[in-house]
């Protein structure tokens with residue numbers, strides 16, 4: 001019996017809940033909770049505990065591991081963010097550096113800050129025309145592992161937010177030959193491995209983090225960590241998951257993971273084939289347009305066709321899609337729009353998008369040049385030390401020569417322009433002043449940046 005069925009049975013039984021949550025499934029008194037509260041319980045007898053799975057959830061996790069071909073799986077209700085935090089902290093809390101790409105998601109940086117670990121970077125080729133980072137080259141990972149002997153974990157994002165896939169099988173072989181575990185931030189690739197989509201990485205990487213909610217039929221916040229035994233201790237990963245995850249994991253979310261797993265087992269391959277066919281049709285219609293240029297993954301090791309990275313006048317296209325066609329893109333910046341498709345899309349929804357793009361193309365100007373990506377600023381202090389120091393907001397124009405005490409992100413996708421401990425140079429300052437969708441831990445960007453007070457240099 002599925003978790004939702006079991007919850008429905010409990011509700012129908014008339015059992016009196018003398019436990020949390022406080023709504024007591026009384027949707028008559030709280031009608032705004034109708035359709036939700038009936039299935040919202042806490043860890044009562046016979047309903048297991050997601051943070052210490054023995055019954056219901058142990059079965060669910062075995063199912064997840066089977067689906068993605070991994071040794072073990074941990075179900076999460078705090079997103080891939082939690083999986084990344086637990087994966088990195090469990091490996092680096094006892095020391096060592098992380099090797100990763102600058103394009104990593106903010107959770108990777110936060111994990112290093114919390115673990116007190118330094119970050120080393122590999123470089124990645126960049127497609128200036130498409131304005132996106134290409135695949136991580138296995139030889140580059142090998143070179144950097146030789147250059148940085150203190151690295152204890154490698155983290156690769158694949159697919160990226162833009163859909164670029166790296167050769168994880170080869171990168172894993174290199175890491176393993178050098179005795180280092182590989183973690184893949186596969187938050188955007190839970191659907192990989194299904195028919196019509198590139199191969200996933202669950203059987204190659206030591207730790208794989210997947211957001212079920214990004215591309216599969218599941219609820220926001222649902223995710224999983226896959227672990228392959230050998231270089232990583234699953235017990236340590238679980239320990240940090242249960243430390244960092246709420247002690248009251250929502251049954252609405254864990255039940256949704258259960259339903260998603262059941263669906264994937266029964267109907268996943270067929271649904272993926274239908275999705276892929278719709279994507280092929282959409283991509284064929286849109287790929288010849290003049291002012292909306294669809295990225296086809298050229299130059300990358302592989303590409304996730306479900307992502308539609310459109311180089312165009314991004315703000316104008318997003319506004320027209322929204323106002324004229326009631327279509328809301330995932331992300332829009334000055335030079336691009338990203339539309340995300342998912343297993344819940346239908347032939348009709350993909351056709352509706354293709355038609356809107358085809359009609360809007362002649363109304364748009366040619367795409368502006370892609371925004372340049374600044375180099376990595378010089379590090380003056382460790383991430384952990386800089387994040388702990390007092391400081392003040394400094395006008396961005398005058399921040400050169402200071403040391404940042406905060407992150408400055410372009411969000412989404414959550415890739416940093418500046419990290420605590422780095423000294424912003426002219427290129428970084430220009431990038432911050434012209435970037436879209438900026439966020440920082442301290443308000444003030446883009447006009448000011450939180451910089452640390454260096455002892456004797458205020």
Ligand SMILES: Cc1ncc(COP(=O)(O)O)c(C=O)c1O
Nearest residue numbers: 079080081105161185187211413
């Ligand atoms: C590359 C990448 N990794 C991790 C995450 C975090 O995922 P979640 O939203 O499931 O916490 C995101 C979120 O957008 C992401 O883009």
